[in-house]
Amino acid sequence: MTQANKPASTEETLELEDVETSASEPWRVILYNDEDHTFEEVIAQLIKAIQCTREKASQLTFEVHHHGSAVVYEGEFDKALRVKAILEEIDLITEIKG
Secondary structure (H helix, E strand, O other), rough: OHHHOOOHHHHHHHHHHHHHHOOOOOOOEEEOOOOOOHHHHHHHHHHHOOOOEEEHHHHHHHHHHHEEEEEEEEEEHHHHHHHHHHHHHHOEEEEEEE
């Protein structure tokens, strides 16, 4: 049997199952403060990423500024990935936690 035809090891199978199970958990996108972006840039990108009001984006931006980070999205994994990608379009610093 060639290596390409070997079945996945038990360890590989367990890792895949863990990913599938954890994908159903609520996921959080965390936005971190930086010194490179203006408030207006962050507000505009938050509106684009999470389709929120300007007021909500402003509140989140001030939270990031004053506390160093803020959870800007909580929900499905696929949407969390999209939110993270949109925020990172302008090189904002983000992280996803589940």
